[in-house]
Amino acid sequence: MHMADALVSPVVGGTMWAVSAVLIARCSSRIKNSGNDRLVPLMGVLGAFIFAAQMINFTIPLTGSSGHLGGGLLLAVLLGPSAAFLTIASVLVVQALFFADGGLLALGCNIFNLGFFPAFVAYPLLYKPLAGSSPTRGRLTAAAVIAAVVGLQLGAFGVVFETTLSGVSSLSFSSFLLLMQPIHLAIGVVEGLVTAAVLLFVHRARPELLDGAVSPQLSRSLKPVMVTFLLAALLTGALLSWFASEQPDGLEWSIAKVSGSKELRGPEAGLHSGFAAVQEKIALLPDYAFRKQNEGQMVQAGTQLGTSLSGIVGGTATLLLALCAGFLASRKKSALKGSDAFR
Amino acid sequence: MRSVEGALLDFRQLERLAERDSPLHHVDARAKILATLVFIICVISLGRYQLAALFPFFIFPVVLIAGGGLPVRYLVSKILLVIPFVLVVGIFNPLLDREIVAIAGPVQISGGWISFFSIVLRSLLTVASALILVSLTGFPALCRGLAQLGLPKVFVAQLLFLYRYLFVLAEEAARLKLARDQRCFGGKGTGLASFGTMIGHLLLRSWERAERVYRSMLSRGFAGEFHCPSGSSFGVGDTLFLLGWGLLLLAIRLYDPARLLGLLLTGGVQ
Numbered sequence: 001m002h003m004a005d006a007l008v009s010p011v012v013g014g015t016m017w018a019v020s021a022v023l024i025a026r027c028s029s030r031i032k033n034s035g036n037d038r039l040v041p042l043m044g045v046l047g048a049f050i051f052a053a054q055m056i057n058f059t060i061p062l063t064g065s066s067g068h069l070g071g072g073l074l075l076a077v078l079l080g081p082s083a084a085f086l087t088i089a090s091v092l093v094v095q096a097l098f099f100a101d102g103g104l105l106a107l108g109c110n111i112f113n114l115g116f117f118p119a120f121v122a123y124p125l126l127y128k129p130l131a132g133s134s135p136t137r138g139r140l141t142a143a144a145v146i147a148a149v150v151g152l153q154l155g156a157f158g159v160v161f162e163t164t165l166s167g168v169s170s171l172s173f174s175s176f177l178l179l180m181q182p183i184h185l186a187i188g189v190v191e192g193l194v195t196a197a198v199l200l201f202v203h204r205a206r207p208e209l210l211d212g213a214v215s216p217q218l219s220r221s222l223k224p225v226m227v228t229f230l231l232a233a234l235l236t237g238a239l240l241s242w243f244a245s246e247q248p249d250g251l252e253w254s255i256a257k258v259s260g261s262k263e264l265r266g267p268e269a270g271l272h273s274g275f276a277a278v279q280e281k282i283a284l285l286p287d288y289a290f291r292k293q294n295e296g297q298m299v300q301a302g303t304q305l306g307t308s309l310s311g312i313v314g315g316t317a318t319l320l321l322a323l324c325a326g327f328l329a330s331r332k333k334s335a336l337k338g339s340d341a342f343r
Numbered sequence: 344m345r346s347v348e349g350a351l352l353d354f355r356q357l358e359r360l361a362e363r364d365s366p367l368h369h370v371d372a373r374a375k376i377l378a379t380l381v382f383i384i385c386v387i388s389l390g391r392y393q394l395a396a397l398f399p400f401f402i403f404p405v406v407l408i409a410g411g412g413l414p415v416r417y418l419v420s421k422i423l424l425v426i427p428f429v430l431v432v433g434i435f436n437p438l439l440d441r442e443i444v445a446i447a448g449p450v451q452i453s454g455g456w457i458s459f460f461s462i463v464l465r466s467l468l469t470v471a472s473a474l475i476l477v478s479l480t481g482f483p484a485l486c487r488g489l490a491q492l493g494l495p496k497v498f499v500a501q502l503l504f505l506y507r508y509l510f511v512l513a514e515e516a517a518r519l520k521l522a523r524d525q526r527c528f529g530g531k532g533t534g535l536a537s538f539g540t541m542i543g544h545l546l547l548r549s550w551e552r553a554e555r556v557y558r559s560m561l562s563r564g565f566a567g568e569f570h571c572p573s574g575s576s577f578g579v580g581d582t583l584f585l586l587g588w589g590l591l592l593l594a595i596r597l598y599d600p601a602r603l604l605g606l607l608l609t610g611g612v613q
Contacts, residue, residue, distance in 0.1 A: 003426070003464065004428060004429050004432075004466055004469075005387060005465065005469035005470070006387075006429050006462045006463070006465035006469060007429070007432055007433075007462065008387060008434070009387065009388075010387050010388045013387065014384075024494075024495060024498050025495055027497075028495030028496070028497035028498050029495070029497075030495050032495075032496075032497050037557070037561075037566075038557050040497070040500055040501075040504070040557075041504060041553045041556040041557045041560060042550070042553040042554075042557070042578065043501050043504070043592075044500070044501055044503075044504020044505050044508060044553070045504065045508050045512070045549050045550070045552055045553035045556065046546075046549060046550070046553070047374075047501065047504070047505035047508075047509075047547060048504075048505050048508035048509045048511070048512040048513070049512055049545065049549040051505075051509055051513060052509075052512035052513045052515060052545065052549075053545060053546075055513060055516050055517065055520070056516055056519065056520045056523075056538070056541065056542065056545075057520075057533070058535060058537075058538035059532055059533045059534050059535075059536065060533065061535060066533070069542065071595035077557050078546075083577060085503065086497065086498055086501050088504075089498070090498065090501045090502050090505045091505065093502060094482075094502070094505060094506065094509070096473060097474075097476070097477045097482070097485070098353075098354055098357055098474060098477060098482075099353075099354075099425075100421065100422065100424075100425045100470045100474055102423070102471055103383070103466075103469045103470065104380070104383055104469070104472075104476075105383050105384070105469065105472050110547055140388065163432070164460075167391065168391050168458070168462060168465075169432050169433065169435065169436060169441040169462070170435055170436040170439040170455060170458065171432065171435045171436075171439065174441075180433035182391065193535060194535065194542075195504060196539075197535055197536070197538065197539025197540075197542075197543075198539050198542045198543050198546060200539065201539055201540055201542075201543030201544075201546075202543055202546060202547065205543065205547060206547060206550075210548065231369065272552050288436070294437065296523075319575065337499070
């Protein structure tokens with residue numbers, strides 16, 4: 001459920017970046033101030049562990065298809081909220097850069113959806129109270145399943161919310177929600193069962209690891225984090241949308257489309273009129289005529305059509321130019337190499 | 344996820360690309376990070392029906408790939424791996440958005456198809472730019488750049504640690520998986536019970552490794568902080584790289600050369 005750059009608008013992506021950055025900064029200073037040096041290598045190695053564990057698949061009970069561990073809740077139980085959040089964030093950064101899972105702009109969304117909910121909601125508010133201090137087998141399993149399901153439901157909701165707000169996809173909020181939530185209910189149950197299986201093993205082998213004494217706990221300092229993050233979100237949201245209103249993004253675009261106002265034209269006149277004279281002379285497709293079925297209704301479509309045709313022609317031409325530039329650059333480079341070889 | 348070995352091989356190959364030598368490899372990581380961000384924001388900020396305006400942006404990945412001597416086929420194959428995820432969400436656009444916005448001869452093109460292809464192009468561009476950033480810079484240098492740009496040191500240390508142990512643990516996971524798969528027959532034994540134990544073992548081993556690492560760090564004088572070499576300064580070339588790309592990308596974003604060229608070639612049909 002990684003979100004991709006292609007489906008995120010700059011406003012949404014930027015806002016979530018700011019939110020995740022604030023959270024990362026808060027968690028980092030919390031870890032630093034805790035004075036617990038042991039956490040540094042532990043978080044790093046466990047991050048790598050999540051990667052490695054995700055490479056091993058297992059057969060999902062009753063279905064026969066295979067799945068792999070997500071790991072957010074497991075990390076939260078082992079490391080505590082702050083350290084787990086940083087670890088999940090680091091895993092997502094590496095995935096975005098190396099495996100192109102998600103993307104750089106969507107990274108903020110992904111860190112929030114997959115890191116914040118398991119580490120700061122599902123673990124402290126659900127798993128911990130439900131499992132208690134010395135859980136039985138059944139109680140631990142139930143707590144893990146409930147926490148994983150809620151965490152993933154919230155994450156999936158985040159994906160739907162951010163995607164719809166971005167307005168790149170045409171899916172409506174409710175139908176996307178109906179698509180995502182049930183799938184993630186199933187994924188959540190499986191994730192909970194896997195997390196429980198691993199935790200039960202650790203509980204048997206080295207119970208002291210689960211005492212949760214590793215990481216500074218969140219407890220009453222949850223409020224300032226939430227307030228900071230809310231303020232940051234509001235501020236950046238307001239700032240970014242103010243900036244972005246100059247250039248319509250997806251959402252504004254769809255609004256413009258619905259309300260019938262037009263925004264497709266690029267920057268006006270100045271440059272274009274300068275080109276006009278030249279255009280008349282060298283145009284390849286002068287007076288290209290378009291079908292207009294319903295004069296009144298199709299005027300807008302007609303202009304859009306004009307723009308999109310010239311857009312497609314121009315786009316292809318620029319693509320070719322870009323490729324030529326690349327070709328020339330590599331030619332030049334190999335020529336240089338050749339001259340090196342002669343020396 | 345694909346096979347462990349495949350993923351690891353991929354990972355290594357991308358790292359090896361960063362070890363190549365080209366002028367672009369020597370550009371400061373900060374300049375490359377910021378230029379890539381400008382690129383992504385410019386691409387993403389286009390409206391969802393502005394399909395053609397996306398084409399000029401191909402100049403950025405194309406020039407960087409050519410200038411950096413990166414293998415095109417390998418990068419393309421990596422990019423294509425990611426596309427299906429985007430297609431799943433994007434394919435609803437043609438189904439839901441059927442308003443005809445363009446007619447090319449007998450073919451009527453709906454807004455949904457235009458926005459669908461715009462989503463595909465956007466993901467091609469953004470994924471390519473991220474992969475190019477890594478393969479021109481390398482992960483450790485990238486982390487140092489991010490630290491210089493203000494990323495908290497704890498998080499940078501976390502990224503570097505994760506990166507260092509990734510290969511070690513992934514190889515261990517690969518051996519575990521191979522051992523299990525050899526003992527399993529027709530999918531039996533790959534269920535949750537054995538998986539829990541297996542991952543649990545891997546976890547304990549990783550944990551113990553972390554404790555050993557911590558002890559050896561302590562014995563080498565670790566006092567809670569990493570010291571990154573901050574010798575590299577932002578030179579003239581780096582400034583030129585960032586300014587040049589920044590201005591070019593902004594110009595492409597604001598003036599839409601595809602449209603200008605299109606108007607030029609078609610005689611300005613409006």
